Amino acid sequence: MKRYRREDENSYALGITLTFELLKYAPEYARKVYIHSKMQEGESLDKLLMLCVECNVPVEYGDKPFNILSQKENCFVIGEFKKSHRDVTGNANHVVLVNPSNAGNMGTIMRSMAGFNVTDLVIITPAVDEFDPKTVRASMGAVFHLNISVFDSFEKYSEAFHGRNLYPFVLKGKKSLSEAEFVKPYSLIFGNEATGLPDSFLEVGTGILIRHSANIDSLNLPIAASIALFAATKGDF
Amino acid sequence: MKRYRREDENSYALGITLTFELLKYAPEYARKVYIHSKMQEGESLDKLLMLCVECNVPVEYGDKPFNILSQKENCFVIGEFKKSHRDVTGNANHVVLVNPSNAGNMGTIMRSMAGFNVTDLVIITPAVDEFDPKTVRASMGAVFHLNISVFDSFEKYSEAFHGRNLYPFVLKGKKSLSEAEFVKPYSLIFGNEATGLPDSFLEVGTGILIRHSANIDSLNLPIAASIALFAATKGDF
Numbered sequence: 001m002k003r004y005r006r007e008d009e010n011s012y013a014l015g016i017t018l019t020f021e022l023l024k025y026a027p028e029y030a031r032k033v034y035i036h037s038k039m040q041e042g043e044s045l046d047k048l049l050m051l052c053v054e055c056n057v058p059v060e061y062g063d064k065p066f067n068i069l070s071q072k073e074n075c076f077v078i079g080e081f082k083k084s085h086r087d088v089t090g091n092a093n094h095v096v097l098v099n100p101s102n103a104g105n106m107g108t109i110m111r112s113m114a115g116f117n118v119t120d121l122v123i124i125t126p127a128v129d130e131f132d133p134k135t136v137r138a139s140m141g142a143v144f145h146l147n148i149s150v151f152d153s154f155e156k157y158s159e160a161f162h163g164r165n166l167y168p169f170v171l172k173g174k175k176s177l178s179e180a181e182f183v184k185p186y187s188l189i190f191g192n193e194a195t196g197l198p199d200s201f202l203e204v205g206t207g208i209l210i211r212h213s214a215n216i217d218s219l220n221l222p223i224a225a226s227i228a229l230f231a232a233t234k235g236d237f
Numbered sequence: 238m239k240r241y242r243r244e245d246e247n248s249y250a251l252g253i254t255l256t257f258e259l260l261k262y263a264p265e266y267a268r269k270v271y272i273h274s275k276m277q278e279g280e281s282l283d284k285l286l287m288l289c290v291e292c293n294v295p296v297e298y299g300d301k302p303f304n305i306l307s308q309k310e311n312c313f314v315i316g317e318f319k320k321s322h323r324d325v326t327g328n329a330n331h332v333v334l335v336n337p338s339n340a341g342n343m344g345t346i347m348r349s350m351a352g353f354n355v356t357d358l359v360i361i362t363p364a365v366d367e368f369d370p371k372t373v374r375a376s377m378g379a380v381f382h383l384n385i386s387v388f389d390s391f392e393k394y395s396e397a398f399h400g401r402n403l404y405p406f407v408l409k410g411k412k413s414l415s416e417a418e419f420v421k422p423y424s425l426i427f428g429n430e431a432t433g434l435p436d437s438f439l440e441v442g443t444g445i446l447i448r449h450s451a452n453i454d455s456l457n458l459p460i461a462a463s464i465a466l467f468a469a470t471k472g473d474f
Contacts (some may be wrong), residue, residue, distance in 0.1 A: 176375075212354075
């Protein structure tokens, strides 16, 4: 066993809560569950072991994987899983992240997506690793609820999924989010943390602007994406 | 010079962008500007030095403070400032954070507050340090735009600022955010990251709920606060 690297076939859910999410929502990808010698016996462990039996996932005892994979002192369970996607579908609403660069941000966006029931995520590369243990952790397990597709250009995505309503979020957007109507199936499109979307997106669909004061240059990416999800879905709740 | 500790009288804006924010928006608190030997000569440096002269802030050259204070390799300017507040005012709208525990989250909320022009922040202790360099960095300098007051209980805050409209954000809130009207001057009140607000807040003002799916337990704290700020202020932009 080695430290996680992006090219690995498997990744890891660090901690018992994330491992439960893995076994409940993506059991088909679960490969193994590691248990540390300091893991307390009791109801949680019993439930975990039962779920492993149900999902046919082998359990391995020992502390070595924890020294290699986890920096946290209170991590006593690790779920290993195959890095595999359920693809996004054409009928669903999408969030499209163009060149996102931060694992914590991507995970936070995943959590908001699961929260607002927009469960199809499109990633345009180059991008941060959607299965990095840091992404998984920041998502609080929401990554296991999502359908994900990865494209190496926005053009390839829009060819594969044509006839959708595209809403790029740009500072030069013509429509204010407060007044925008999102027609399904829609794609909410966000750019990189530092650079935003390139100007070519001004020609795409309906550009949306989240109005804010001049005190800041821009909103934090997961904040902008989550506000957009709230505004786009609020009729659904 | 030592590593930053909470009890210190001064804190630090790490990086040239944050230091500009300090000198522009809170020059009265700026104490010193440190410049690394690797800082490139040119327009940015000239502008910075000019601003230091205008604000009467001494400049010190040398690499030692950077080895002590910054973990980032590309940090070549540090602004030292006195940890001091402009107090919140009764006429303004407030964000009230009850026992926030994460510096990055607090900084992100500050950035959204500056973005949505709700610039008065109340902190109920125990709480993370609002002047921790990590908070300052996550705020992207927004901390220098804010008025901040700290109380050691919510009761003391509500005694000091009575007659306001209080909106605690609670999972058991009766009013959905999508339908809520916020009457000024209002206080948007948020609990700790892990535990939320205690049940005693069910008796306070009008409880607000941000509806989300059962896929997640709760929204991330800065996400919830920023969505609330967007919803409360959208008539203002």
